[in-house]
Each structure stands twice: as C-alpha cells, then as structure tokens.
Amino acid sequence: MSTTKINLSRRTLLMAGAAAVPLVSIPVYRARAAGLEGVELQHYQPVFFSAAEWTFMLAACDRLIPADGKGPGALETNVPVFIDQQLRAGLGADVYMDGPHKNDAASTLGFQHNHTPQQMYRIGIKLAQQYSQQTHGKPFEQLAAADKDAVLTALEKNTADFAALGDPTLKASQFFGQMLDDTKNGYLADPMYGGNKDMKAWVAIGFPGARAAYTEWVDVHDVKYPLGPVSLSGKRA
C-alpha cells in the first residue's frame, strides 16, 4: 500500500524541460517541415551539427548508402538533412533516462546506457575522428573510400575502442547503430522529414508511398504495381 506523496515539482520540472524539446515524433514546426522538401544539400545550414560534425556526417552517410550502383545514395536523397533535423527536433526524448544505468547489461535487456542520441553523435563523431587520425593519419572525410569503410566497420564491430580514446561510457558500436538506423530511416521516410528527396528511394524499390488505397489491387496477384509514389504533401514521382 502506498501513500507516496506525488512528486509534483519533479513532474513540473520534467514537463518544463520537455516543453523545450518536443515529445511528439512529428516535428512541431510544420512551417519548417514544409520547406524541407525543397532543400538543396550544398546550400543547407545544419541546425544541430557543427560545421565540422556536418562534414563528418556527409562523408559517413555517403558511405553508408553510397551513390554507385542501383538506387540513389544518401547524399542525393538529403539523408544528412533528415538526421540533423531529427536531432534538433528532440529525437530520443521519449526514452526513459533515470538512473542508475547498468552500461554492461546483457544486450537482450535492451538499451541501458545513459546517452541521448544527441550526446551519442557529439561523442561518437569526435572519437571517430580521433580514431581516423590515429589509424589512418587523416580526418575521416579526407580518407579514400575503402579506408572510410574500414573506419565505419571498426565502429560497427566495436574494434574502435572508445574507452581507450577517452570515453568509457559509450561503445563505438552503439554510436554506429544509432547513426545507421537514422540513415536508413531518413532514406525511406516520407520526404517531408527532409530525406528521401523527390521520393527517389521509393521509386528505386517500387514503393507507392502514401497512396494508401488498393481495393482493386489486392486481388491482382504477382503483377508489378504500375504507379509511382505519392508523398504526404501530395507530390508525385
């Protein structure tokens, strides 16, 4: 039986803090979101990443989903814009962040460390650059493609040792995992979020986007759907 006094001041504090960072997963600034579809990557000014971090992100996204081969790359589809906007809009605000944190918990018990996505990028980019400098003698963005891939692989497999580089609280693989998920989300989400520019990713894979009405098509089996995608803003490709 509990007669716990409800900690209203704590709740009020949390709510006040939350008000500065929108909880709702749709960015609350619709006006800006409407403008994201027209962004040209070379003219875009990041709102979360610093200039140096942005340089890293462009180079990393360009390897995570490269331009060569079938289908568009991450830069052609403005994926870094998506990531920048999402981090600014409060990605991660829905996570339960109270301590104590057991950073070495079994992976089957889920995310347990105490970094927000924003912190993961700040720390991860800094240490990834240190690793690149240490291992290849240059900043990440100046490496040849194969070496960039080697650095990304080292982050992914956790052979880049963030503890040795100065921060034992974050694993390289955790940072890589966050970045890769955000990259794929930006590639395949509706273009209103800033990525999947002109629905190029949807065109490449054959996904009709927000058409969402297939009463006649459900009975047509094993035939390629003939129409291109539409976006939530009503554009067609």
Place this chain on the structure above:
Amino acid sequence: MPNITNDDVDVVIVGLGWAGSIMAIELAQAGLKVRALERGPDRPPEDFAYPKPADQYAYAIRNKVFATPRDAALTVRYNDAETALPTRKWGAFAPGTGVGGSGLHWTGVLIRPTTTDIKLKTYADHAYKRGILDPDMRIKDFPFTWDEIEPFFDKFDKICGLSGNTGNLKGVIQPGGDPFEGPRSNPYPLPALHDTLNSSLFAETARKMGYHPFPNPSANVSQAWTNPYGAQLAPCNYCGYCSKYPCLNYSKASPQTTILDVVKRMPNFSYRANANVIRVDLHADKKTAKGVTYIDEQQREVFQPARIVILSSFQFANVRLMLLSGIGQPYNPITETGTVGRNYAFLSNGDATLFFKDKHFNPFATAGATGEMFNDISPGNFDGAALGFIGGAKIHSSQATGAPIGTALPKGTPGWGKGWKEGMVDWYGRSMKIGITTTCMSYRGHFLDLDPNYKDPWGQPLLRMTFDWRQNELKLQRYLRGLVLDIAKELKPDAMSETFLGLDSHWDITKYVSTHNVGGAIMGDSPRDSALNRYLQSWDVHNVFVPGGNAFPQNFQANPTAMIGAITLFAAEAIKQHYLKNPGPLVQV
C-alpha cells in the same frame, strides 16, 4: 490530500481503451453517470483523416500513438535473483496511450480461444501423466463455461464487424472456416478479407499438406457495417498502414469507430484526457473504494469520487494500480501467498522469411489482419503430451503492413553500403513470411510487483516484471520450427531466413513480439489463487472491477482482444443485472 474534488459519479473508468469503452457504453446505456479518465491525449478521428496515417516514420518507427517509455516504462528481469532494469526503449511490447488505447492502432485480428483453451487445466490433468509438465507451471481454467461466454463473444464480434469464414455453426462444421473453433451461435457477421499473394500461396500449400487453413478473422471490416450501437464502419481499402497506425478509412474496429462516437453523445457520459490516475482511494476498512485520484493537465491532484471503479488501463497498468492502491495482497512467489501480480504470461513468435526474386507480393496492398492461418496445432487437437510440452501456435502467413523501413533482406546481404542499397532494390516486395504465434504457460516464478529502484515522472515505483522462457515454450518453438520449414520448402523459395527460439534462448526484450501481455490480476473460482472473480470483480474490494488481459491465467494462441471484449461485456452485464441492485461480492465462496 488532493486539492480539487470533482462531482460524484456512479462509475469512474480508468483508461479509455477497448475495455474502458465497452464498460462506458454498457453502463451509460443503463442510465448510470459515467466518467472516464484517460492518461493520454484525446484522439478524435479527424486527427487521422487521410493522408496523415500514411506515414511509417511517425507511426511505426517513432511510435507516435504509443505510450512513451519515459512515462510508462516497466523494469524487467529474468528471475528473482536479479536486479530488474528499465525498458528504456520499447522492444518486445509497446503499450498504447490516449483515448482508444491500443484499440486505435491494433492489427485487428479478432479470434476466439478454443473450448480447450478456456479449460486448459482440466485438459492438462487429463492428457498429461504426472512428471511431464514443469512442476512450477500454474495454469488454470477460466471460471466460466463455453456456453456462458459464447453470447458475449458473439456480441463483441458484432460490435467489431468481424469478417471471415464461419467454421463451426452450432456444432456443424462449415467449409472454409476453422474446424477447430468452438461452436458459434451465429455466423461471422461479414465475409473474409481478400487474400494477398502470400496468403493464397500459403493456404494452398497448407491445405495440400493436410492442414485446415482459413482467413485470419478480421476486425478490419470487409464490407460496410452498422454495429449494434449504431456505429458505422466503411469497407477496408487495403491501404497498407494498419498495424501500429490509426485507420485512415473508418474500417478498423476501434473504440473510436465502434463505441465512442455513440457514447460521447450521451449526456450522462463524460471523459477527461491527460488525466493520469495515480491511485484508487479506499475506505478505511479497505473493503470498498471511494474513488480515484488523478493528476490533471495542469498538474493538479484531483479526487474523483465514484460508487464503482473500473480499472481498464491495460494489463500491467491495472496490476500496478492495484499494487499502488492496496487492492488485494501482493503476490509472494516463495510462499505463494497473495494474488496480485501472480500468473504473468506473455507469448512468443517466430518465422521463416521466404524470398522469391521474380514474384511481386505488393506488400503495401494489404489490411492489418490480412493472412491465412490454421489451428491444427492447438491444445487438444494434436498429441502435445507425446512431444513433451503443452501449448500450440497459430501457424500463419500474414502481412500486416508493407512499408519499406525494416524490409527483410536475404541472409548475407550487407547491413549497409552498396550491397544493402541494391538488396533493397532487388528484394523489396519479393518476400513473404510464414510465422507462428504461440501459447505461453504461467509459472510460479513469473510475476509482477513494484520495483524498488526506479520511479516514473510522478514519483511512483515502476512495475517490475520477472519473466523468461521456460523449456516448455522453447520445446514448443523447436517443434513448430520443423512444421514451418516443411511448409516453406514446399513453396521452393530462392532464399530463406528464419528466426525461432533455441532451447537455450533468453527472452530478448529488444525484438518486438506483440503487446499481448496477460495475467497478474487473474480471474478464478477462489480468492486463494486469483485476484478477481468470474465477473472481474476484485475479491477484496467489491466495487472495483478490472477488465483486461490481466484476467487471463495463462496465454492461449488466439489474439487476446476477442476474449477481453467478451469478459468485459460479461462483467458489464453482471454489474447491470446484479451489482447495482445489491452492491457487494457477486460470488460467494
């Protein structure tokens, strides 16, 4: 003491999802003054007009209409020797919030348990020799007969416009339906949804192999429907944005589409959104409740007095409220005393993904419940005892959504780079799944209680969940894997991948299973080992009723919503016919 006291009501309903909405309309139509308190936001249907829900990133990736772990986390541990850790992000399950609850965005498979499922203990005692089953298993019968509950399944089917093929009509097996289903008093209200390529391939093959497939029983309606309350649903247009999404077409049976439009017009019904109930307030003798206390939108503490309290805030939230409020005794797994928190169970799934480089599955053209399944492997219909386990599974090929984030790719496809990108181009829309959704037994050592270390934003302890897989469920998985792979091989895919549990698997809370958590405040015949009687009335506090999946003593393979609808309607009827005239315990022991 709360700062504000509301006007008196006859009934306060905590949580306005399926169970809360059913109670709301049934009791309001009986003339009672009813007020519902919903922790989350209001969710009027106009918020979900086309094209808004056609947005995978918002709804399925960022969980737009779900509760947040920040506000609603639990803690989890595998056994009572460990320290439980918070569910900082959702994984295996994800609770809803807001008006409509998870009923707003559920997949919409509306299927009844079988006659054996509701008397599983009786079946086990008869079919299993001593020593075969884990001595820690705590399975129980539901405290009603098929004939008593069937009219309430039937009523909920009609509320939802259930669409599918009748299998057993008054004891006569019908072609095209589930021959293993319990007898229905009436046929399905509406015909089945249309099959997609995956489900027709699966059904054809399964039938050839001797199984009895039928279309997934669906609460995404196949035709225009007017339900018993006068609410109307439109025929599903297979939009592909169903499971985790509010319906953009008024086709998915939800509290909004089937009940709330009607009950909101009644002057004796009112509701408050953004009202977080933090406790049920009991009278000094603890035998009755006087109402509930909630935190409103302005962060004020408000007391809502009421004659009857309905806890319908979802399975584990209901159990937590009972523990926080002192309703019943908390369960102790060592002494097996106390009933609140015992008999917690979950479920498992697994599947084979089949890749065909030349087929077009068009996965985006689908309803939530789309698929075909068979129940041949369910308790009582095959010799589980000879195999050394109790339980079974739906075996099905379903296709609840077709949006591209998370597309399955063949084994060996790189996780990023040119190989991943080209894998998406080559394989999106080229795969189907054959999956299992299993039963899950209850055990002495699987239970819910209050966490000693972690709190929610209101300063109250989180609910702690102690659960892991046991050998019974893992043996069941290995057996089912064999059956699924046999079917998959018949279809001759170009590539195949699989996920099934192994005999040494721990519960992986990072992988979504389903939000069919059950137990913790179970219904039963005796206050010794159940928290609620057959009318979902607390044995301890007679004006508190707790409808939800919490009432199940273990989990069957059918999705839980049909049963939750039926037992809630059954309880509402008992309140109307008996409790109002004579408030007190409805079952004497």
